[in-house]
Amino acid sequence: MGLAVYVHIPFCVRKCNYCDFPSYPVAGMDVDGYLAAMGREMSWYKGDIAGTEVSTLYVGGGTPSILANGQLEFLFEAIRHNFTFEADAEISLEANPGTLDFSKLNLLKELGVNRLSLGVQGLDPGLLKRLGRIHTPGQALEAFDLARRAGFTNINLDLMHGLPGMTEEGWRQTLQQAVALGPEHISVYGLIIEEETPFGLEYEAGSLELPDEEERARMFAWSGEFLTESGYNHYEISNYALPGRECRHNQVYWRNEKYLGFGAGAASYRHRVRRTNYRQVGQYMAVVSQGRLPLEEKEETAPAQEISETMFLGLRLTAGVQRSWFxxxxxxxxxxxxGDRVAALVSKGLLLDDGDSVRLSSSGILLANEVFCEFLP
Ligand code: SF4
Structure with a gap:
């Protein structure tokens, strides 16, 4: 297995109402300076990883597609200058439908991006507005069509359920519309209310009208049934793919394997050491400009902790954890x-054990966090 590389673009047009990712409104930001800092950060690893090829690259955010064409060219030149890629490397880029046009899509294709992840989130105009998204359903559908015309044959759609004001019927229509487009991959996330976001504040004030727990569980369960019937393999709690189109990069995280992350807030995990960069863009850039690694945290993982993390991350995959692999x-x-914990969870109906692998049952998927807690060291 080669190297998995993550590159973080922390800029968005504006913040969505639910978002607590490390991302900032782009206005007034020194984007060129940030890209140059990332190029410099990458160069410091060149010697360290010499001889290892990159098998997956994931450019995430934020909104990587917010970069102008020239900035995208600069970014990919920096990446290719510092890393060599396997011939069939998976190169993903996250894109917001409100920031794409045909020329940018063609450029991304030319730059080697072969997997596009579209942050569609919903196809109901009122709900998109409520989320604070910058795009309309029409722009999402158009972005998908343009991406196909630019030659993208591996497209993911990110969708969310459990949104304020969302009905079960509304969610069914959204997912049916998304499947009708024929994407290779669909990620389905339930909304999580994060503190300090506009939704978090509304929730605290009691003014956020969310579907109740049973409705949300039904939305999740129906998604699984519908997507499976439609030919998608439910390979991770929130992820579905046509056969062979599972995201290789994200599987590195779920298998707790090594990866390198660059940019503000990006994390790396190698040789049982987890390193996280400064989350604030200004601080990240300032430290890089002093010629120092922009590390905010560095933590060595004890062997018992590595085993525990590998177990609960691995259980996110519906294939579970194989005994031989372990x-x-x-x-x-x-x-x-x-042994004891697995047996207890099997008897509660939360895990399935076929002798070779241990995996979540369908009730276990709904109570996944409770199951994961059982594997904490
Ligand atoms: S586009 Fe994505 S990263 Fe940016 S604010 Fe919205 S949810 Fe957060």
Whole structure:
């Protein structure tokens, strides 16, 4: 397995009402300076990773597609200057439908992007507005069409359910419309209310009208049934793909394998060390300009913690954790570490154990966080 690289573009047109990702409104930001800082950060790893090719690159955000064509060219030149890629590397880029046009899509294709992840989130005009998204349903559909015309054959659509004011029928229509487009991959997330966001504040004030817990559970369950019937493989709690189109990059995270992250707030994990960069863009750039690695945190993971993280991250995958894989990676039998816990969760109906692998049952998927807590060290 080669290297997995993440590149963070922390700029958006404006903040959405639910978002607590490390992203900032782009107005007044020194985007060129930020890209140059990232290029410099990458160059410091060049010697360290010499001889290792990149198998997956994920340009996420924020809104990477907010970059102007010249800035995208600069970014990819910096990336290619510092890394060599496997011939069939997966190169993903996240795009907001409100920031795409045909020329940018063609350029992305030329730059080697072969997987486009469109942040559609919804196809109901009122709900998109309520979320604070900058695009309309029409722009989302047009972006998909333009991406196909530019030659993208691997497209993900991000969608959200459990939104304020969303009905079950409304969600069904959205998902049916999305599937009718024929994307290779669909990510379906339930809205999470984060503190300090506009939605978080409304929630605290009691003025956010969310579907109740049962409705949200039904939206999630129906999504799984419908997408599976439509030919998508439910391969991770929130992710569905046509056969062979599972996101390779994200599977690196769920298998707790090594990756390198660049940019403000980006994380890396190698040799059991997790490093996180300064989240604030100004601070990130200032530290890089002093010639220092922009690390806000560095934590060595104890072996027991690595095993625990690998277990609960692996359970996010519907294929679960294979005993043979676990033994090969850690040199110890899974049952020696977790035999009792697995048996208890199987008897509660939350895990399935076929002797080879351990995975979440359908009730376990709904109560995934409770199951994961059982594997904390
Ligand atoms: S576009 Fe994405 S990253 Fe940017 S504010 Fe909205 S949700 Fe957050």
């Amino acid at each position: 033994l090969q990676r850690f040199g110890i039998e899974l049952d020696q570490v977790y």
